Amino acid sequence: MVQLFQTTRLYKLTKWMLWSNLLLFVFYGSITSYAAVSTIGNITESSGSNGVKRDGGIEISGSQDLDILFKDTLETAQGRMKVMFLDETNLSLTEHSEVTIDEYIFDPNPTKSKLAMSFVQGTARFATGRLGLVPKENIVINTPTATIGVRGTDFTTTVDELGRSLVILLPETECTIDGDCSPSGEITVTNDGGQVVLSEAYAATMVSSFDNAPMTPVVLENITILQIDNMFIVSPPPQIEEQMTEDAQQADATDAILDFNELDIDQLAEDWDDEEADLEFSELDINFLDGDFLQNVLTAFISQDFLEESSSSNEIDVQGTSFGYDAKTGYNTIIDSAGGELRFYRFVNGVISIRTSMTTNITLDSENEGKKNFITNGDGQSVLVTIRQGG
Numbered sequence: 001m002v003q004l005f006q007t008t009r010l011y012k013l014t015k016w017m018l019w020s021n022l023l024l025f026v027f028y029g030s031i032t033s034y035a036a037v038s039t040i041g042n043i044t045e046s047s048g049s050n051g052v053k054r055d056g057g058i059e060i061s062g063s064q065d066l067d068i069l070f071k072d073t074l075e076t077a078q079g080r081m082k083v084m085f086l087d088e089t090n091l092s093l094t095e096h097s098e099v100t101i102d103e104y105i106f107d108p109n110p111t112k113s114k115l116a117m118s119f120v121q122g123t124a125r126f127a128t129g130r131l132g133l134v135p136k137e138n139i140v141i142n143t144p145t146a147t148i149g150v151r152g153t154d155f156t157t158t159v160d161e162l163g164r165s166l167v168i169l170l171p172e173t174e175c176t177i178d179g180d181c182s183p184s185g186e187i188t189v190t191n192d193g194g195q196v197v198l199s200e201a202y203a204a205t206m207v208s209s210f211d212n213a214p215m216t217p218v219v220l221e222n223i224t225i226l227q228i229d230n231m232f233i234v235s236p237p238p239q240i241e242e243q244m245t246e247d248a249q250q251a252d253a254t255d256a257i258l259d260f261n262e263l264d265i266d267q268l269a270e271d272w273d274d275e276e277a278d279l280e281f282s283e284l285d286i287n288f289l290d291g292d293f294l295q296n297v298l299t300a301f302i303s304q305d306f307l308e309e310s311s312s313s314n315e316i317d318v319q320g321t322s323f324g325y326d327a328k329t330g331y332n333t334i335i336d337s338a339g340g341e342l343r344f345y346r347f348v349n350g351v352i353s354i355r356t357s358m359t360t361n362i363t364l365d366s367e368n369e370g371k372k373n374f375i376t377n378g379d380g381q382s383v384l385v386t387i388r389q390g391g
Helices: 002-038 238-259 272-278 304-311
Strands: 039-054 058-061 067-069 073-085 090-093 098-105 114-127 139-142 147-152 154-159 165-169 185-191 194-198 203-207 332-336 341-347 351-357 362-368 371-377 383-389
Touching: 039 090, 067 073, 147 154, 165 185, 165 194, 185 203, 194 203, 203 238, 341 362, 351 362, 351 383
Parallel strands: 114 139, 362 383
Antiparallel strands: 039 058, 039 067, 039 073, 073 090, 073 098, 090 114, 098 114, 114 154, 139 147, 147 185, 154 165, 165 203, 185 194, 332 341, 341 351, 362 371
Protein backbone atom coordinates (compact mmCIF):
# COMPACT_ATOMS: atom_id res chain seq x y z
CA MET A 1 0.00 0.00 0.00
CA VAL A 2 2.85 2.39 0.87
CA GLN A 3 4.67 1.48 -2.33
CA LEU A 4 1.57 2.21 -4.42
CA PHE A 5 1.16 5.62 -2.74
CA GLN A 6 4.82 6.50 -3.46
CA THR A 7 4.50 5.42 -7.12
CA THR A 8 1.40 7.58 -7.59
CA ARG A 9 3.10 10.56 -5.98
CA LEU A 10 6.18 10.08 -8.17
CA TYR A 11 3.94 9.98 -11.29
CA LYS A 12 2.23 13.27 -10.35
CA LEU A 13 5.59 14.95 -9.64
CA THR A 14 7.01 13.82 -12.99
CA LYS A 15 3.88 15.06 -14.81
CA TRP A 16 4.14 18.46 -13.09
CA MET A 17 7.82 18.80 -14.11
CA LEU A 18 6.99 17.97 -17.72
CA TRP A 19 4.29 20.66 -17.84
CA SER A 20 6.64 23.17 -16.21
CA ASN A 21 9.35 22.50 -18.79
CA LEU A 22 6.81 22.72 -21.60
CA LEU A 23 5.52 26.09 -20.37
CA LEU A 24 9.09 27.35 -19.98
CA PHE A 25 9.88 26.24 -23.54
CA VAL A 26 6.79 28.00 -24.92
CA PHE A 27 7.61 31.18 -22.97
CA TYR A 28 11.24 31.16 -24.12
CA GLY A 29 10.17 30.42 -27.69
CA SER A 30 7.81 33.40 -27.63
CA ILE A 31 10.58 35.71 -26.49
CA THR A 32 12.90 34.39 -29.20
CA SER A 33 10.20 34.78 -31.84
CA TYR A 34 9.46 38.37 -30.76
CA ALA A 35 13.14 39.28 -30.87
CA ALA A 36 13.41 37.87 -34.38
CA VAL A 37 10.32 39.70 -35.60
CA SER A 38 11.45 43.03 -34.09
CA THR A 39 14.44 43.05 -36.45
CA ILE A 40 12.98 43.95 -39.83
CA GLY A 41 16.20 44.36 -41.82
CA ASN A 42 19.76 45.61 -41.68
CA ILE A 43 22.12 48.15 -43.22
CA THR A 44 23.97 46.55 -46.14
CA GLU A 45 25.95 49.60 -47.29
CA SER A 46 27.09 52.69 -45.38
CA SER A 47 29.38 55.59 -46.26
CA GLY A 48 30.06 59.01 -44.78
CA SER A 49 28.03 60.38 -41.86
CA ASN A 50 24.62 58.80 -41.26
CA GLY A 51 22.67 57.24 -38.41
CA VAL A 52 19.50 55.73 -36.98
CA LYS A 53 17.10 57.31 -34.48
CA ARG A 54 15.22 54.80 -32.35
CA ASP A 55 12.18 55.05 -30.06
CA GLY A 56 13.18 56.65 -26.79
CA GLY A 57 15.52 59.15 -28.45
CA ILE A 58 18.40 56.71 -28.94
CA GLU A 59 20.78 57.70 -31.76
CA ILE A 60 22.99 55.05 -33.34
CA SER A 61 25.70 55.42 -35.94
CA GLY A 62 24.58 53.84 -39.20
CA SER A 63 27.32 51.24 -39.48
CA GLN A 64 27.13 48.33 -41.91
CA ASP A 65 25.21 45.23 -40.66
CA LEU A 66 23.33 47.30 -38.05
CA ASP A 67 19.87 45.80 -37.44
CA ILE A 68 16.88 47.99 -38.37
CA LEU A 69 13.81 47.89 -36.10
CA PHE A 70 10.19 48.90 -36.46
CA LYS A 71 9.69 52.69 -36.02
CA ASP A 72 13.35 53.48 -36.75
CA THR A 73 14.16 56.75 -38.52
CA LEU A 74 17.03 56.57 -40.99
CA GLU A 75 19.03 59.77 -41.52
CA THR A 76 21.99 60.74 -43.68
CA ALA A 77 24.09 63.90 -43.49
CA GLN A 78 27.20 63.90 -45.66
CA GLY A 79 26.76 60.21 -46.34
CA ARG A 80 24.71 57.46 -47.94
CA MET A 81 22.96 54.34 -46.69
CA LYS A 82 21.34 51.20 -48.11
CA VAL A 83 18.95 48.97 -46.15
CA MET A 84 17.63 45.52 -47.04
CA PHE A 85 14.41 44.36 -45.36
CA LEU A 86 13.41 40.78 -44.58
CA ASP A 87 11.52 40.40 -47.87
CA GLU A 88 14.61 41.63 -49.79
CA THR A 89 13.11 45.08 -50.42
CA ASN A 90 15.94 47.62 -50.77
CA LEU A 91 15.91 51.26 -49.66
CA SER A 92 18.82 53.51 -50.71
CA LEU A 93 19.30 57.04 -49.31
CA THR A 94 21.50 59.79 -50.74
CA GLU A 95 22.92 62.71 -48.74
CA HIS A 96 20.65 64.78 -46.44
CA SER A 97 17.77 62.29 -46.46
CA GLU A 98 15.35 61.14 -43.77
CA VAL A 99 12.92 58.20 -43.80
CA THR A 100 10.77 56.72 -41.00
CA ILE A 101 9.57 53.10 -40.95
CA ASP A 102 5.90 53.52 -39.96
CA GLU A 103 4.81 49.88 -40.25
CA TYR A 104 6.38 46.54 -41.11
CA ILE A 105 4.54 43.24 -40.71
CA PHE A 106 6.31 40.15 -42.01
CA ASP A 107 3.93 37.19 -41.89
CA PRO A 108 4.21 33.64 -43.31
CA ASN A 109 0.89 34.47 -44.99
CA PRO A 110 1.90 37.11 -47.59
CA THR A 111 -1.58 38.68 -47.59
CA LYS A 112 -1.02 39.75 -43.98
CA SER A 113 2.39 41.31 -44.62
CA LYS A 114 2.57 45.13 -44.80
CA LEU A 115 5.13 47.87 -45.30
CA ALA A 116 4.61 51.60 -44.81
CA MET A 117 7.19 54.36 -44.57
CA SER A 118 7.37 58.15 -44.69
CA PHE A 119 9.90 60.09 -46.77
CA VAL A 120 10.58 63.32 -44.87
CA GLN A 121 13.27 64.87 -47.06
CA GLY A 122 16.10 64.08 -49.44
CA THR A 123 16.28 61.45 -52.16
CA ALA A 124 15.49 57.77 -51.71
CA ARG A 125 15.38 54.85 -54.11
CA PHE A 126 12.88 52.09 -53.34
CA ALA A 127 13.07 48.62 -54.95
CA THR A 128 10.52 46.02 -53.87
CA GLY A 129 11.63 42.52 -52.97
CA ARG A 130 11.65 39.85 -55.64
CA LEU A 131 10.29 37.21 -53.26
CA GLY A 132 6.78 38.64 -53.25
CA LEU A 133 6.55 38.16 -49.47
CA VAL A 134 4.98 41.60 -49.06
CA PRO A 135 2.30 42.09 -51.75
CA LYS A 136 2.75 45.35 -53.64
CA GLU A 137 -0.82 46.40 -52.81
CA ASN A 138 0.18 46.29 -49.12
CA ILE A 139 3.10 48.70 -49.60
CA VAL A 140 2.41 52.41 -49.02
CA ILE A 141 4.96 55.21 -49.25
CA ASN A 142 4.00 58.62 -47.84
CA THR A 143 5.55 62.02 -48.56
CA PRO A 144 4.39 65.38 -47.13
CA THR A 145 2.33 66.02 -50.29
CA ALA A 146 1.34 62.61 -51.71
CA THR A 147 0.83 58.90 -51.15
CA ILE A 148 2.64 56.49 -53.47
CA GLY A 149 0.96 53.17 -54.27
CA VAL A 150 3.51 50.61 -55.36
CA ARG A 151 2.62 48.60 -58.46
CA GLY A 152 6.15 48.62 -59.78
CA THR A 153 9.46 47.46 -58.42
CA ASP A 154 11.85 50.40 -58.65
CA PHE A 155 11.41 54.17 -58.28
CA THR A 156 12.93 57.26 -56.65
CA THR A 157 11.37 59.99 -54.54
CA THR A 158 12.90 63.39 -53.82
CA VAL A 159 11.38 65.67 -51.16
CA ASP A 160 12.59 69.24 -50.59
CA GLU A 161 12.36 71.48 -47.52
CA LEU A 162 8.92 72.74 -48.57
CA GLY A 163 7.52 69.21 -48.79
CA ARG A 164 7.32 69.17 -52.59
CA SER A 165 7.75 65.66 -53.98
CA LEU A 166 9.33 64.52 -57.25
CA VAL A 167 8.58 60.87 -58.12
CA ILE A 168 10.34 59.01 -60.96
CA LEU A 169 9.59 55.44 -62.11
CA LEU A 170 12.82 53.67 -63.03
CA PRO A 171 13.35 51.11 -65.82
CA GLU A 172 13.52 47.37 -65.26
CA THR A 173 17.08 47.41 -66.62
CA GLU A 174 19.35 50.19 -67.84
CA CYS A 175 18.25 51.65 -71.15
CA THR A 176 20.17 50.91 -74.34
CA ILE A 177 22.05 53.54 -76.34
CA ASP A 178 18.90 54.02 -78.43
CA GLY A 179 16.89 54.73 -75.28
CA ASP A 180 15.01 51.44 -75.43
CA CYS A 181 13.98 50.25 -71.95
CA SER A 182 10.95 48.84 -70.18
CA PRO A 183 9.42 50.23 -66.97
CA SER A 184 9.54 48.36 -63.70
CA GLY A 185 5.75 48.08 -63.50
CA GLU A 186 3.56 51.01 -62.39
CA ILE A 187 3.14 53.33 -59.42
CA THR A 188 0.29 55.63 -58.48
CA VAL A 189 0.79 59.09 -56.96
CA THR A 190 -2.29 60.32 -55.09
CA ASN A 191 -3.37 63.24 -52.91
CA ASP A 192 -6.50 65.30 -52.23
CA GLY A 193 -6.13 67.01 -55.61
CA GLY A 194 -6.19 63.83 -57.70
CA GLN A 195 -4.13 60.89 -58.92
CA VAL A 196 -1.68 60.12 -61.72
CA VAL A 197 -0.15 56.82 -62.84
CA LEU A 198 3.50 56.43 -63.85
CA SER A 199 3.80 53.56 -66.31
CA GLU A 200 6.81 54.38 -68.54
CA ALA A 201 10.53 54.16 -67.81
CA TYR A 202 11.72 57.48 -66.33
CA ALA A 203 8.15 58.81 -66.14
CA ALA A 204 8.04 61.62 -63.56
CA THR A 205 5.55 63.78 -61.69
CA MET A 206 5.92 66.72 -59.32
CA VAL A 207 3.56 67.31 -56.37
CA SER A 208 3.55 70.80 -54.86
CA SER A 209 1.02 70.42 -52.03
CA PHE A 210 -1.48 67.85 -50.75
CA ASP A 211 -4.37 69.92 -52.13
CA ASN A 212 -2.99 70.43 -55.65
CA ALA A 213 -3.19 67.55 -58.11
CA PRO A 214 0.09 65.89 -59.12
CA MET A 215 1.66 67.26 -62.29
CA THR A 216 0.76 65.56 -65.57
CA PRO A 217 3.45 62.85 -65.97
CA VAL A 218 6.32 63.44 -68.40
CA VAL A 219 9.07 61.09 -69.55
CA LEU A 220 12.57 62.38 -68.75
CA GLU A 221 15.09 61.98 -71.54
CA ASN A 222 18.86 61.55 -71.57
CA ILE A 223 19.21 60.85 -67.86
CA THR A 224 20.58 57.95 -65.82
CA ILE A 225 19.76 56.68 -62.35
CA LEU A 226 23.02 58.07 -60.96
CA GLN A 227 22.00 61.61 -61.96
CA ILE A 228 18.90 61.63 -59.75
CA ASP A 229 19.65 63.47 -56.51
CA ASN A 230 18.40 66.36 -54.36
CA MET A 231 19.22 68.97 -57.03
CA PHE A 232 16.63 67.42 -59.36
CA ILE A 233 13.87 69.20 -57.43
CA VAL A 234 15.76 72.48 -56.93
CA SER A 235 16.66 72.70 -60.62
CA PRO A 236 14.19 70.43 -62.45
CA PRO A 237 14.85 69.06 -65.94
CA PRO A 238 13.33 71.14 -68.80
CA GLN A 239 10.49 68.64 -69.41
CA ILE A 240 9.27 69.08 -65.82
CA GLU A 241 9.45 72.90 -65.90
CA GLU A 242 7.54 73.02 -69.20
CA GLN A 243 4.83 70.66 -67.95
CA MET A 244 4.47 72.59 -64.68
CA THR A 245 3.94 75.80 -66.63
CA GLU A 246 1.39 74.13 -68.92
CA ASP A 247 -0.53 72.62 -65.98
CA ALA A 248 -0.59 76.01 -64.22
CA GLN A 249 -1.93 77.74 -67.33
CA GLN A 250 -4.64 75.11 -67.79
CA ALA A 251 -5.63 75.43 -64.14
CA ASP A 252 -5.87 79.23 -64.45
CA ALA A 253 -7.99 78.93 -67.59
CA THR A 254 -10.31 76.43 -65.92
CA ASP A 255 -10.69 78.62 -62.84
CA ALA A 256 -11.45 81.64 -65.02
CA ILE A 257 -14.21 79.77 -66.86
CA LEU A 258 -15.74 78.44 -63.67
CA ASP A 259 -15.51 81.71 -61.78
CA PHE A 260 -16.96 84.05 -64.43
CA ASN A 261 -20.46 84.27 -65.87
CA GLU A 262 -22.73 86.92 -67.37
CA LEU A 263 -24.08 87.86 -63.96
CA ASP A 264 -20.61 89.18 -63.07
CA ILE A 265 -20.94 91.96 -65.68
CA ASP A 266 -22.29 95.28 -64.44
CA GLN A 267 -23.65 96.71 -67.67
CA LEU A 268 -24.53 100.04 -66.01
CA ALA A 269 -20.93 100.54 -64.92
CA GLU A 270 -19.56 100.38 -68.47
CA ASP A 271 -18.26 103.78 -69.55
CA TRP A 272 -18.86 103.63 -73.28
CA ASP A 273 -17.78 107.28 -73.68
CA ASP A 274 -14.19 106.27 -72.92
CA GLU A 275 -14.07 103.73 -75.75
CA GLU A 276 -11.99 106.01 -77.95
CA ALA A 277 -9.55 106.65 -75.11
CA ASP A 278 -9.10 102.89 -74.70
CA LEU A 279 -8.14 102.59 -78.36
CA GLU A 280 -5.19 104.90 -77.81
CA PHE A 281 -3.30 102.09 -76.04
CA SER A 282 -0.54 100.62 -78.23
CA GLU A 283 2.48 98.33 -77.99
CA LEU A 284 4.57 101.32 -76.98
CA ASP A 285 2.67 101.34 -73.67
CA ILE A 286 3.83 97.80 -72.77
CA ASN A 287 6.82 97.58 -70.44
CA PHE A 288 8.34 94.20 -71.21
CA LEU A 289 10.73 94.60 -68.28
CA ASP A 290 7.77 94.02 -65.97
CA GLY A 291 7.71 90.34 -67.00
CA ASP A 292 8.81 88.06 -64.19
CA PHE A 293 11.06 85.84 -66.26
CA LEU A 294 13.23 84.71 -63.35
CA GLN A 295 10.57 83.59 -60.88
CA ASN A 296 11.97 80.96 -58.56
CA VAL A 297 10.51 77.52 -59.27
CA LEU A 298 10.34 76.92 -55.54
CA THR A 299 7.57 79.54 -55.23
CA ALA A 300 5.35 78.32 -58.00
CA PHE A 301 3.87 75.68 -55.75
CA ILE A 302 3.59 77.47 -52.39
CA SER A 303 -0.10 77.67 -51.50
CA GLN A 304 -1.70 81.04 -50.74
CA ASP A 305 -2.93 79.73 -47.38
CA PHE A 306 0.66 78.98 -46.35
CA LEU A 307 1.85 82.44 -47.33
CA GLU A 308 -1.03 84.14 -45.49
CA GLU A 309 -0.33 82.07 -42.38
CA SER A 310 3.37 82.94 -42.57
CA SER A 311 2.85 86.67 -43.04
CA SER A 312 0.53 86.88 -40.04
CA SER A 313 3.31 86.10 -37.57
CA ASN A 314 4.10 88.83 -35.06
CA GLU A 315 7.51 87.45 -34.12
CA ILE A 316 9.47 88.87 -37.05
CA ASP A 317 10.05 92.23 -38.72
CA VAL A 318 11.38 91.70 -42.25
CA GLN A 319 12.28 94.82 -44.23
CA GLY A 320 13.50 95.10 -47.83
CA THR A 321 11.42 92.30 -49.35
CA SER A 322 7.89 90.95 -49.09
CA PHE A 323 6.62 87.57 -47.90
CA GLY A 324 6.30 84.88 -50.52
CA TYR A 325 7.87 85.74 -53.86
CA ASP A 326 9.10 89.32 -54.37
CA ALA A 327 9.67 90.14 -58.05
CA LYS A 328 11.92 93.10 -57.20
CA THR A 329 14.41 91.18 -55.07
CA GLY A 330 13.91 87.74 -56.59
CA TYR A 331 13.68 86.27 -53.08
CA ASN A 332 11.10 83.93 -51.57
CA THR A 333 10.60 84.76 -47.89
CA ILE A 334 8.89 82.02 -45.92
CA ILE A 335 8.16 81.50 -42.24
CA ASP A 336 8.14 77.98 -40.82
CA SER A 337 6.05 78.60 -37.70
CA ALA A 338 6.28 74.98 -36.56
CA GLY A 339 10.08 74.97 -36.77
CA GLY A 340 10.47 78.59 -35.67
CA GLU A 341 12.51 79.36 -38.77
CA LEU A 342 12.76 82.22 -41.26
CA ARG A 343 13.82 81.11 -44.76
CA PHE A 344 15.10 83.00 -47.79
CA TYR A 345 15.33 81.34 -51.22
CA ARG A 346 16.45 82.69 -54.57
CA PHE A 347 17.15 80.95 -57.88
CA VAL A 348 19.02 83.52 -60.01
CA ASN A 349 22.45 82.58 -61.43
CA GLY A 350 22.55 79.79 -58.86
CA VAL A 351 20.60 78.78 -55.77
CA ILE A 352 20.61 80.77 -52.53
CA SER A 353 19.05 79.06 -49.50
CA ILE A 354 19.30 80.69 -46.05
CA ARG A 355 17.59 79.42 -42.90
CA THR A 356 17.67 81.21 -39.56
CA SER A 357 15.62 81.56 -36.38
CA MET A 358 12.64 83.91 -36.58
CA THR A 359 14.08 85.87 -33.65
CA THR A 360 17.56 86.33 -35.16
CA ASN A 361 18.44 89.93 -36.06
CA ILE A 362 19.96 89.27 -39.47
CA THR A 363 21.07 91.43 -42.40
CA LEU A 364 21.20 89.89 -45.88
CA ASP A 365 23.40 91.98 -48.21
CA SER A 366 23.27 90.43 -51.70
CA GLU A 367 24.37 91.66 -55.10
CA ASN A 368 23.75 89.99 -58.46
CA GLU A 369 25.34 91.52 -61.58
CA GLY A 370 25.30 94.99 -60.04
CA LYS A 371 21.76 94.77 -58.63
CA LYS A 372 21.80 95.08 -54.83
CA ASN A 373 19.28 93.87 -52.26
CA PHE A 374 19.41 94.81 -48.59
CA ILE A 375 17.08 92.71 -46.42
CA THR A 376 16.86 92.77 -42.62
CA ASN A 377 14.98 91.05 -39.84
CA GLY A 378 14.66 93.02 -36.60
CA ASP A 379 17.50 95.50 -36.19
CA GLY A 380 19.76 93.29 -38.33
CA GLN A 381 22.72 93.75 -35.97
CA SER A 382 23.44 90.15 -34.91
CA VAL A 383 24.25 88.38 -38.18
CA LEU A 384 25.53 89.75 -41.49
CA VAL A 385 25.34 87.59 -44.64
CA THR A 386 27.09 88.96 -47.73
CA ILE A 387 26.46 87.36 -51.15
CA ARG A 388 28.04 88.43 -54.42
CA GLN A 389 26.99 86.85 -57.77
CA GLY A 390 27.64 87.60 -61.41
CA GLY A 391 30.25 89.98 -62.80
